[in-house]
Amino acid sequence: MATVGLQSIAKSFGATKVLGGVDLSIADGEFLTLVGPSGCGKSTLIRIIAGLETQDSGSVAIGGLGVDHMRPHERRVAMVFQSYALYPHMSVRSNIAVPLTMSRMTMRQRLPLVRLMSRSRREIMRGIDADVAAVAAQLQLEHLLDRRPAQLSGGQRQRVALGRAMVRNPDVFLMDEPLSNLDAKLRVHMRTELAELHKRLGVTFIYVTHDQIEAMTMSDRVAMMDAGEILQLGKPSELYDLPASIKVAQFIGSPAINLLPATVGPGGRVELFGRPLARAVEEPAGSAVTLGIRAEALSIGQADPGHGARASFSARLRRKENLGSEFILHFDLAGPDASGVTMRATPASAALVQESSEVTLTFDEGLCHVFNSAGRRLEARDGSSRNTIVSLKAWP
Amino acid sequence: MAETALPSGAAARPVPAGAMAARLLSLVAVHAVLVAGAVFMLLPFVWMLITSVKPPAEIFTAQISLWPKNFYGVENYTFALSQAPLLRFALNGLILCFGILAVQLLVAIPCAYALAKLNFPGRNVVFVLVLLGLCIPVQVPAMPLYIALAELGLLNTYFSMMAPFFLSVFAIFLLRQFFRSFPDDIIHAARLDGVSEFEIVWRIVTPSAWPAIAAFSVFSAVAHWNDLYWPLIVISDAKMAPPPLGMMFFADAETGSNYGALTAAATVLTAPLVIAFLIARRRFIDGVTMTGVK
Amino acid sequence: MTAVAQGAARSRRRRWIEQATGLGFALPALALLFLTILLPLAVLLYLSMTNYEFGAISADWVGLANFQKALGDPIIRRSVVNTLVYVAVVVPGGVFGALLIAILVHGRRRTRSFYEVIYFLPVTSTLIAMATVWQFLLHPALGPVNAVLRSLGFGQIAFLSEPTTALPTLAVIGIWQLLGFNMILFLAGLSAIPRDLYEAAEIDGASNPIDRFLTITWPLLGPTTMFVIVTTMITAFKIFDTVAVMTRGGPMGTTEVLLYNIYLEGFQYFHTGYAAALTFIFLAFILVFSVAQTFTLDKKVHY
Numbered sequence: 001m002a003t004v005g006l007q008s009i010a011k012s013f014g015a016t017k018v019l020g021g022v023d024l025s026i027a028d029g030e031f032l033t034l035v036g037p038s039g040c041g042k043s044t045l046i047r048i049i050a051g052l053e054t055q056d057s058g059s060v061a062i063g064g065l066g067v068d069h070m071r072p073h074e075r076r077v078a079m080v081f082q083s084y085a086l087y088p089h090m091s092v093r094s095n096i097a098v099p100l101t102m103s104r105m106t107m108r109q110r111l112p113l114v115r116l117m118s119r120s121r122r123e124i125m126r127g128i129d130a131d132v133a134a135v136a137a138q139l140q141l142e143h144l145l146d147r148r149p150a151q152l153s154g155g156q157r158q159r160v161a162l163g164r165a166m167v168r169n170p171d172v173f174l175m176d177e178p179l180s181n182l183d184a185k186l187r188v189h190m191r192t193e194l195a196e197l198h199k200r201l202g203v204t205f206i207y208v209t210h211d212q213i214e215a216m217t218m219s220d221r222v223a224m225m226d227a228g229e230i231l232q233l234g235k236p237s238e239l240y241d242l243p244a245s246i247k248v249a250q251f252i253g254s255p256a257i258n259l260l261p262a263t264v265g266p267g268g269r270v271e272l273f274g275r276p277l278a279r280a281v282e283e284p285a286g287s288a289v290t291l292g293i294r295a296e297a298l299s300i301g302q303a304d305p306g307h308g309a310r311a312s313f314s315a316r317l318r319r320k321e322n323l324g325s326e327f328i329l330h331f332d333l334a335g336p337d338a339s340g341v342t343m344r345a346t347p348a349s350a351a352l353v354q355e356s357s358e359v360t361l362t363f364d365e366g367l368c369h370v371f372n373s374a375g376r377r378l379e380a381r382d383g384s385s386r387n388t389i390v391s392l393k394a395w396p
Numbered sequence: 397m398a399e400t401a402l403p404s405g406a407a408a409r410p411v412p413a414g415a416m417a418a419r420l421l422s423l424v425a426v427h428a429v430l431v432a433g434a435v436f437m438l439l440p441f442v443w444m445l446i447t448s449v450k451p452p453a454e455i456f457t458a459q460i461s462l463w464p465k466n467f468y469g470v471e472n473y474t475f476a477l478s479q480a481p482l483l484r485f486a487l488n489g490l491i492l493c494f495g496i497l498a499v500q501l502l503v504a505i506p507c508a509y510a511l512a513k514l515n516f517p518g519r520n521v522v523f524v525l526v527l528l529g530l531c532i533p534v535q536v537p538a539m540p541l542y543i544a545l546a547e548l549g550l551l552n553t554y555f556s557m558m559a560p561f562f563l564s565v566f567a568i569f570l571l572r573q574f575f576r577s578f579p580d581d582i583i584h585a586a587r588l589d590g591v592s593e594f595e596i597v598w599r600i601v602t603p604s605a606w607p608a609i610a611a612f613s614v615f616s617a618v619a620h621w622n623d624l625y626w627p628l629i630v631i632s633d634a635k636m637a638p639p640p641l642g643m644m645f646f647a648d649a650e651t652g653s654n655y656g657a658l659t660a661a662a663t664v665l666t667a668p669l670v671i672a673f674l675i676a677r678r679r680f681i682d683g684v685t686m687t688g689v690k
Numbered sequence: 691m692t693a694v695a696q697g698a699a700r701s702r703r704r705r706w707i708e709q710a711t712g713l714g715f716a717l718p719a720l721a722l723l724f725l726t727i728l729l730p731l732a733v734l735l736y737l738s739m740t741n742y743e744f745g746a747i748s749a750d751w752v753g754l755a756n757f758q759k760a761l762g763d764p765i766i767r768r769s770v771v772n773t774l775v776y777v778a779v780v781v782p783g784g785v786f787g788a789l790l791i792a793i794l795v796h797g798r799r800r801t802r803s804f805y806e807v808i809y810f811l812p813v814t815s816t817l818i819a820m821a822t823v824w825q826f827l828l829h830p831a832l833g834p835v836n837a838v839l840r841s842l843g844f845g846q847i848a849f850l851s852e853p854t855t856a857l858p859t860l861a862v863i864g865i866w867q868l869l870g871f872n873m874i875l876f877l878a879g880l881s882a883i884p885r886d887l888y889e890a891a892e893i894d895g896a897s898n899p900i901d902r903f904l905t906i907t908w909p910l911l912g913p914t915t916m917f918v919i920v921t922t923m924i925t926a927f928k929i930f931d932t933v934a935v936m937t938r939g940g941p942m943g944t945t946e947v948l949l950y951n952i953y954l955e956g957f958q959y960f961h962t963g964y965a966a967a968l969t970f971i972f973l974a975f976i977l978v979f980s981v982a983q984t985f986t987l988d989k990k991v992h993y
Contacts, residue, residue, distance in 0.1 A: 050889075051893075052889050071892070071897050072889075072892045073892065073895035077893065079889075079893050081889070081890060083886050085884065085886035085887050085890035087890075087891075087905070088910070089909040090909075098896065099895055102894055102896050102901065107901075110901065110904070111904070164894070168894075426797070426798075427801075429791075429794060433809065434805065434808045437809055437812060437869070438808055438811070439827065440823045440824055440827060440866075441811065441815070443827055443834060444820075447826065455832065456832060460834045460837045460838075504719065506716070506718070507716045507718070507720075510712040510715035510716045511716070514708055515705075515709065516708065516709040516716070519712065522716050522719075525723055525728075526723075529727050531977055531980035531981075532976075533928060533976060535969070535972065536731070536972070537727055537730030537734065539730075539734060539956050539962060539966060540730035540731075540733035540734050541730055542956075542957070543744060543962070546744075559726065563719060563723055593711045618813070621816065622818075624818055624930070624931045624934065625931075628934070639818075639819070644818055644934075655826050655832070658826070659826070665816055665819045666816045669814045669815065670814055673814040674807070677806075677807060681806060681810065684810075684871060685875065685877075685878040
């Protein structure tokens with residue numbers, strides 16, 4: 001068990017900068033997820049922690065100890081690869097045994113033929129077999145120990161890869177998109193299994209994924225990365241409820257957050273479709289901002305006074321998507337950019353609207369975010385003296 | 397050793413000086429082995445070129461020198477070219493290679509297509525025969541073929557040199573593998589559009605197999621440019637000789653141990669293929685990979 | 691006629707066309723297969739049972755006498771042994787040398803294509819022409835190899851005219867000729883090994899070169915290695931060119947190889963019947979190697 005500390009890690013491949021000075025400190029036993037679009041540098045970062053890649057500058061510490069000069073296997077980390085990287089010519093048993101064989105036997109005991117002369121080898125082999133069996137039992141792999149990877153299903157291979165990582169009792173588990181080769185159903189199942197495994201082992205997990213749902217569901221903390229930088233680091237709920245920037249807001253959450261262009265009016269009041277809202281920000285009047293409204297912050301119908309600041313606008317329903325337990329409704333807005341909004345609705349409220357009919361949408365101003373032109377989230381305060389219901393006409 | 401098998405591996409890790417020195421040492425060792433091997437590989441070529449421009453006096457001396465004191469290249473090459481029809485040998489080689497390759501492709505492509513995509517009676521028998529043919533080197537049917545060509549009075553002709561190679565079971569095998577992965581949908585679509593089967597083969601499927609055809613062409617050309625066994629049997633007229641046989645005639649003839657002229661001739665006869673290789677390096681290497689691994 | 695019957699007739703016609711086209715496309719190849727392989731094989735089989743000599747008017751049926759003679763012929767025995775010795779030197783040298791070079795070259799990035807070209811060069815060169823150069827290189831008095839040996843204080847060696855060194859020398863030239871070819875095959879095999887596996891091994895502690903080779907490279911290269919071994923065996927067994935040009939079987943028969951003896955018997959002495967029998971012995975060896983090859987090709991997908 002160990003903490004992991006990264007200090008201004010920078011890395012370029014040729015002329016392309018992949019990581020631009022990443023600082024990160026991960027607590028002992030924490031489940032930290034690096035999430036971000038492909039090419040954001042998350043994989044490179046985890047590979048630098050593993051020692052598979054060398055940083056151009058900065059340093060990595062595991063358990064408070066600098067490991068920059070150490071080779072991967074000396075760092076007491078284990079890694080699960082996206083492709084699992086199981087040795088195709090070995091049985092499951094041998095696959096899991098490799099790390100132990102390497103650490104417990106001398107070169108002489110490993111060499112073919114030469115090893116036959118070693119007497120202590122049998123003893124070591126017994127120890128290894130016992131440890132492999134113990135790990136296999138934990139992962140329910142006992143009946144598969146003599147199979148080759150090619151004879152296993154995706155989920156079974158995944159578990160073998162986990163077993164190979166677990167068997168050496170590493171201080172840190174590194175996982176590089178371990179679920180992306182599984183089908184959707186199995187992925188959901190493995191999410192739970194991994195989270196439980198983390199709880200059981202109590203060691204530090206560093207997990208890389210491009211899937212925000214994996215990041216949200218499993219992690220203690222999430223580091224959202226883009227273009228070689230960490231945009232935001234925090235609990236999953238923080239990233240969702242208080243995104244630091246438009247990029248984070250857009251990436252986290254499904255369906256994606258609705259972004260509407262707005263401006264700042266007198267007194268810092270945000271104006272949507274030319275009408276002032278109750279929210280105000282510390283920005284000069286006239287500057288352009290973006291309003292971010294989550295799909296579940298929208299509701300159909302006129303605002304109900306007395307429920308805090310709510311604003312409404314009209315929109316035309318383009319399409320309903322039935323997800324069974326809920327509906328996703330797609331609305332068209334008028335206006336120069338003719339954009340649209342998405343909302344989450346219960347089947348009951350979805351039944352109230354017909355496609356291509358015009359409805360009034362209301363949103364809770366307290367739940368929406370205001371971003372400045374650089375994409376940073378602005379602290380918004382209540383800028384009106386009383387509770388107002390602002391009604392906006394977006395659909396002519 | 398396998399250190400190098402990891403392409404990127406751990407390159408410039410900030411390592412202690414000892415490890416750095418070890419890394420440097422292993423790098424030096426790797427290059428030392430590679431360079432030693434490369435010297436062994438290149439030695440004959442280098443020596444051939446050097447000797448071909450040396451005067452006899454410098455060749456027939458126990459001292460080794462890397463560069464002649466007197467440049468004698470013009471004399472050696474003119475002598476070689478005047479004593480033996482070297483260019484004729486090269487031309488023969490060219491005719492031989494192109495003739496063989498053209499017929500090989502004309503015969504093998506439709507057959508490979510039929511084996512890969514058409515259902516016809518006896519298809520499996522044909523394929524088994526092809527596999528069987530793969531195991532039989534030309535040295536086996538050589539004698540009956542020789543007798544037949546002799547009886548027909550065809551010895552010392554281009555035809556006699558090419559005939560045993562018109563059928564390349566290897567080409568059929570290789571192209572069949574390639575054609576099998578060609579999408580059936582495209583063939584069905586072409587048939588629906590009224591394209592004849594003949595046109596499907598030559599205008600739709602064949603162009604898609606270009607990499608395999610190029611690979612095979614390289615393979616075939618290298619094999620037949622350099623083949624000695626069969627030409628040695630059917631050709632006795634020096635005018636008809638392809639490069640290897642021509643070289644053999646030339647070495648046997650009055651030149652004796654005129655190494656300057658011999659190496660000049662060797663240079664002239666080796667050059668076309670080696671230059672072709674240097675120009676189309678990737679093609680050659682991919683060709684070997686494809687023909688060998690498939 | 692109903693639509694169904696019409697459809698059936700059409701599909702029958704379609705199938706008939708497909709069959710006819712298939713046969714038509716295969717026909718030229720089949721004809722050549724018959725003329726250049728099957729018929730000659732049959733004729734060869736017949737000849738091997740006769741005492742036919744090329745040019746003779748008639749021949750007598752002698753049954754298996756040619757084969758009996760061949761098996762008891764000390765010259766043939768010697769040539770088979772020589773050929774096998776040659777194979778036994780060329781295969782390990784040509785395969786494991788190529789494997790070593792391929793592994794070393796595979797790890798180079800900037801110099802990789804440079805080495806590829808150099809090692810591949812002998813494959814494209816005309817062996818007969820290069821044999822002449824080798825002859826000169828190894829010349830006892832004039833060749834640079836002996837000059838180097840002399841300067842190092844060794845006595846000079848007449849590589850090609852001494853019974854003990856002639857065959858090994860030809861084997862070295864054989865290795866020189868096919869090393870690059872095998873290297874390319876190994877390079878292809880090495881490129882097919884996923885990089886992930888090396889990284890997993892690195893993390894699992896198989897990080898020194900020997901462990902990495904034994905854990906990953908060697909086992910995953912297994913099918914390629916088998917294939918290369920067998921093709922090298924076949925190529926080496928067909929040794930002819932260098933013998934024909936450089937030693938002509940000498941000195942004292944130490945470089946007489948099977949194919950060279952078949953050539954002599956069949957096309958120089960015109961003992962056609964006897965040469966036919968020898969050809970079948972040659973073919974038997976090749977077939978054994980080829981069967982091994984198909985066997986290993988099938989084994990290729992063993993995981």
